[in-house]
Amino acid sequence: MSSKCVILVGGGTRGTRFRPLSLDIPKVLFPVAGRPILSHALSALAAVSSIKEVLLIGFYDDSVFKDFLTESAREFPGLSIKYLREYRALGTAGGLYHFRDAILKGNPYRLFVIHADVCCSFPLEEMLKMFEDKEAKAVILGTRVDVASASNFGCIVSEPTTKKVLHYVEKPETYISNLINGGVYLFDRSIFDVIGAARTARLEDSLAMVEEQLGEDDGDDVTETLRLEQDILVRLAQADGFYVYETRGFWRQIKTAGSAVPANSLYLQKLFQTDIDAPGLARASAQIVPPVFIDPTASVDPTAKLGPNVSIGPRARVGPGARIKEAILLEDTEVKHxxxxxxxxxxxxxxxxxxxRVEGSPITPAQHSTVVLKNGVRVQSVAILASGVSVKDEVRIENCVVLPHKDITSDVENEIIM
Structure with missing residues (x-):
């Protein structure tokens, strides 16, 4: 039976937490482990034989994805990949409903929906199996986090044996569960009935206010803005046929700019464990502590020491005796001797x-915050130098975020340099 996938890519009005990196490149196209974030999801989808079409839905200008779509067509010849642009930001469920005719074209039996900012092992085949075994209407990917972090996510209460979802709360104020929403869903076609019912209920609840404040012509726009997590999953949990697949693989959300570093680590480790001969993956040696990705156009001096968990981008240059660890270097960067x-x-x-010396503070993939306390100040654990920044010889930068085109001529720590 055929399946289709929608990847929710957001839009230019969002992603502010990914600044300053998103000033130059949309978050979903930022490279981790040598590839755009979106490409990791596409690789997983390409491995599922029943999926032939992927639709990207968001609010970015069409030109943003032009080159990416061309490159992806070559890399994934078995997938038809298209971008559907919302006329305005409609919310994660509103966009699905707005493009329902395009999504249902070809009569797909099942629909994967994936948030583009999810970094995980994408156990899609396992979710498909649960979907069939349970005769489900919906399956959600779940993962466990520490209790202290759980309230930052959507929390799932499920029946321990059957895995039926009993209750769902988005970012609860009190502890509900440490089983959280992993941002990957598998729905049958009835999801559009659920979204339609939520849309109707929204209209009935707000019609008087809409007519008074905006005029009747705008009322339909207000009801089109629907959120998958807050407006739809709660409804699914109140009905039958909603199950959770709890992954044992890795998972992380890429929200802040600093979270790209642990995501880079997770994807590199997966690549090293599954395809040691992958293009760009450097062989272990006295100077390479794997996993390390080096773009073929980059220049790395043989005396430089790299790794673990390092990605070196196109045309980057790393000089003699340099030390790079737990880091991402984008194109045309230079690290001198x-x-x-x-x-x-x-x-x-x-x-x-x-x-x-440019350095942040160590964090692990299991830590879901990239903020640390330094001298009583909350700062980014990852040091981030935006495009065009220049650091002079013998200068030390620690736990700083530096905005584009700044010259750093003296030591600085725990600051945002505007």
């Missing part, structure tokens, strides 16, 4: 001088 870059992201065209 004997410099050190740890727990950091260097955006396009960043220059780090000789003997300079």
């Amino acid at each position: 004997d410099a050190c870059v740890l727990y950091s992201i260097l955006a396009r065209g960043v220059k780090v001088g000789a003997w300079a």
Whole structure:
């Protein structure tokens, strides 16, 4: 039976937490482990034989995805990949409903819906099996987090044996469960009936206010803005046929700019474990602590030491004696001799001088916050240098976020440099 997938990519009005990196490139196209975030989801989808079409839904201008779609067509010849642009931000469920005719074209039996900012092992085949075994109407990917972090996500209460979802709350004020929403869903066609019912209920609840404040012509626009998590999943949990597949694989959300570093680590480790001969994956040696990805156009001096969990982008240059660890270097970056870059992201065209040191604080993939306390101040655990930043020789930068095109000429720590 045929399946289809929708990837929710957001839009230019969102993603502010990914700044300053999103000033140059949309979050969903930011490279982790040498590939755009979106490409990791597409790779997983391409491995599912029943999926032939993927629709990207968002509010970005069409030109944003033009080159990506061309490259993806070559990389994934078995998938038809298209971008559908919302006329305005409609919310995660509103966009699905608005494009329901395009989504249902070809009469797909099942529909995957994936949030583009999810980094995970994508156990899609396992979700399909649960869907069939349970004769489900919906399956949600769930994962366990520590109790302290659970309230930052949508929380799921399920029946321990059957895995039927009994209750769903988005970002609860009190502890509900540490089984959280992983941002990957599998629905049957009835999901559009549920969204339609929510839309009708919204209209009935707000019609008087809409007519008074906006006029009747705008009322339909208000009801089209629906959120999958807050407006739809709660309804599914009140009916039969909604199940949770709890993954044992890795999972992380890519929300803040700093979260790209642990996501980079997770994807590199997966690649190293499953395809050691993958293009760009460097062989272990005295100077390479795997996993390390090096773009073929990059130049790395043989005396530089890299890894673990490092991605080096196109045309990047790493000089003699440099040390790079837990870091992402984008295209055209330069790290001069004997410099050190740890727990950091260097955006396009960043220059780090000789003997300079750019570093953040260690975090693990299990930590779902990239904020740490330094001298009583909440700062990014990952040092982030936006595009065009220049760090002079022998300068030390620690736990800082530096906005584009700044020259750093003296030591700085725990600051946002505007």
